[in-house]
Amino acid sequence: MAKKLKILFLGGVGEIGKNMTALEYGDNIVIIDCGMSFPTTEMPGIDVVVPDVSYLSQNKEKIKGILLTHGHEDHIGAIPYVYKDIAAPMYGSKLTLALVEHKLQENHIDDYKTVEVKFRQKYEVGCFKVEFIKVCHSFSGAAAISITTPKGVVFFTGDYKMDYTPIDDQLTDIKRICEIGEKGVLLMLGESTNVEREGHSSSESKVGKTLDFLFEQNVGRRIIVATFASNIYRVQQILTAAKKCGRRVAFSGKSMKRIGEVAHQIGELQYDENLIVDINDIQKIPYDKLIIICTGSQGEPMSSLARMAMGNNQQVSITNKDTVILSSSPIPGNERSIYGVINNLYKKGAEVVYDTMGEVHVSGHAFSEELKLMLSLVKPKYFMPVHGEYRHLVKHKKLAVEMGLKDENIFLPNIGDVYSISNKVVNKCPKIQAGNIFVDGVLLDDGDTVVRDRLQISSSGLLIAFLSVNFKTGEITSSPEIITRGLNFSDSFIKDLKQLIIDTIKNINIEVVDDYSELKVIIRKALKKVVINTYRQTPMIMPIILES
Numbered sequence: 001m002a003k004k005l006k007i008l009f010l011g012g013v014g015e016i017g018k019n020m021t022a023l024e025y026g027d028n029i030v031i032i033d034c035g036m037s038f039p040t041t042e043m044p045g046i047d048v049v050v051p052d053v054s055y056l057s058q059n060k061e062k063i064k065g066i067l068l069t070h071g072h073e074d075h076i077g078a079i080p081y082v083y084k085d086i087a088a089p090m091y092g093s094k095l096t097l098a099l100v101e102h103k104l105q106e107n108h109i110d111d112y113k114t115v116e117v118k119f120r121q122k123y124e125v126g127c128f129k130v131e132f133i134k135v136c137h138s139f140s141g142a143a144a145i146s147i148t149t150p151k152g153v154v155f156f157t158g159d160y161k162m163d164y165t166p167i168d169d170q171l172t173d174i175k176r177i178c179e180i181g182e183k184g185v186l187l188m189l190g191e192s193t194n195v196e197r198e199g200h201s202s203s204e205s206k207v208g209k210t211l212d213f214l215f216e217q218n219v220g221r222r223i224i225v226a227t228f229a230s231n232i233y234r235v236q237q238i239l240t241a242a243k244k245c246g247r248r249v250a251f252s253g254k255s256m257k258r259i260g261e262v263a264h265q266i267g268e269l270q271y272d273e274n275l276i277v278d279i280n281d282i283q284k285i286p287y288d289k290l291i292i293i294c295t296g297s298q299g300e301p302m303s304s305l306a307r308m309a310m311g312n313n314q315q316v317s318i319t320n321k322d323t324v325i326l327s328s329s330p331i332p333g334n335e336r337s338i339y340g341v342i343n344n345l346y347k348k349g350a351e352v353v354y355d356t357m358g359e360v361h362v363s364g365h366a367f368s369e370e371l372k373l374m375l376s377l378v379k380p381k382y383f384m385p386v387h388g389e390y391r392h393l394v395k396h397k398k399l400a401v402e403m404g405l406k407d408e409n410i411f412l413p414n415i416g417d418v419y420s421i422s423n424k425v426v427n428k429c430p431k432i433q434a435g436n437i438f439v440d441g442v443l444l445d446d447g448d449t450v451v452r453d454r455l456q457i458s459s460s461g462l463l464i465a466f467l468s469v470n471f472k473t474g475e476i477t478s479s480p481e482i483i484t485r486g487l488n489f490s491d492s493f494i495k496d497l498k499q500l501i502i503d504t505i506k507n508i509n510i511e512v513v514d515d516y517s518e519l520k521v522i523i524r525k526a527l528k529k530v531v532i533n534t535y536r537q538t539p540m541i542m543p544i545i546l547e548s
Contacts (some may be wrong), residue, residue: 036077038199064126069158093141138364320349459487
């Protein structure tokens with residue numbers, strides 16, 4: 001039977017973040033990216049969300065390599081949590097691998113292999129020939145990936161933009177992309193994040209000019225800039241602007257300090273050691289001679305900026321002498337958290353500058369005209385839009401049709417989808433197990449149940465019933481006790497519930513009840529029925545039975 005080229009979607013389609021795709025041919029699998037996403041408000045208490053890699057784990061012996069387009073969290077953040085299940089050599093640029101290695105070491109994973117890639121150079125990974133191509137993004141060393149398979153070339157754009165004045169002078173390698181397109185591309189997977197934004201994205205260098213202006217306008221004030229820790233280009237521009245105006249710089253936030261140090265060690269972040277002051281020593285620096293670069297541009301509750309806004313940051317207390325610059329734009333869904341932080345900063349007297357007030361941020365993702373340019377360069381036979389919510393994928397498909405691609409040659413994947421691809425046809429295969437795995441300190445084996453329980457408790461309350469039973473005689477040896485949280489039951493109703501528990505046990509034949517679990521179910525059902533009928537509420541009900 002002829003081998004098939006399959007593409008498997010484990011994340012990053014129909015959603016923002018958690019990017020992970022795989023190619024499979026015979027006994028060969030390569031994985032492209034391994035990212036995480038941040039929890040939504042419907043995931044209380046969850047730290048991060050990572051892809052379900054069950055299929056890959058079951059086929060671990062086939063995995064020949066993990067190809068990383070760049071080092072943002074939505075592309076590498078899941079690696080510490082799932083690497084042991086998919087262990088294989090990891091290919092990426094210098095900074096990407098430096099951040100990955102730091103993550104693995106923090107999680108006490110030492111048995112790994114990395115391969116630092118050079119752009120335009122080909123690497124044999126199993127039966128695949130892999131080439132990394134330089135693209136502009138908000139991360140140093142970001143790449144598109146061209147994979148030559150036995151059935152044809154599959155081209156992953158990764159996250160990119162067409163920046164013609166990048167701060168590191170490294171342009172998107174349009175020439176090489178064009179050459180690959182001219183030779184023929186079977187399938188292109190193109191990022192869709194900014195498909196709704198018309199025209200061209202602004203250059204990263206524009207932010208530097210804005211920062212220069214804002215620093216000049218805030219003479220006599222301390223300046224705090226919040227941005228993504230992994231946006232090394234942005235951090236570099238803040239450092240450069242700080243040096244121009246004679247200010248020292250402190251990093252605030254664990255990830256900001258860690259990534260800044262790693263990037264500096266490998267030469268990706270350039271600054272004089274004397275420019276930096278430890279965050280614990282900032283009281284030694286005059287107020288108007290200091291810039292603090294911190295995490296928290298998305299309003300993350302435990303971030304450095306959020307703790308400053310709440311007055312819980314041990315090193316930094318916000319006053320009316322502070323100007324806070326949020327050098328980012330809101331990730332969809334984070335708006336409420338961000339504006340909550342902004343409001344708290346204003347309450348403490350700070351001046352706040354954010355995206356709607358000036359060009360303090362530019363996107364690292366291609367706008368519609370840049371997406372069109374990529375399609376015209378690659379000229380794929382088949383096209384799959386990725387890296388976006390479903391509406392983004394639909395609009396990217398429409399844009400591709402406008403560019404001349406045939407409607408029947410464009411496919412909108414969902415998580416868990418598998419397609420087989422040849423030069424003649426694309427077929428949909430049976431889905432694989434895929435979806436979300438929740439991390440709350442550790443990977444949760446049954447995260448869906450944990451989250452569902454937390455949501456039920458937060459929305460409907462909790463009722464716990466304690467009682468002690470002699471299982472041989474069915475006698476209740478201590479009166480039931482009831483504890484409620486998030487409920488407003490009357491004392492008389494609580495008393496009725498206690499009596500209901502007593503009557504329920506008296507009315508059953510204890511000899512036919514197999515164990516305590518079955519007795520808990522009987523009590524739970526009885527309590528649930530009465531609570532619903534009386535209060536129209538459905539709290540989580542937890543009977544706890546002690547053996548007499």
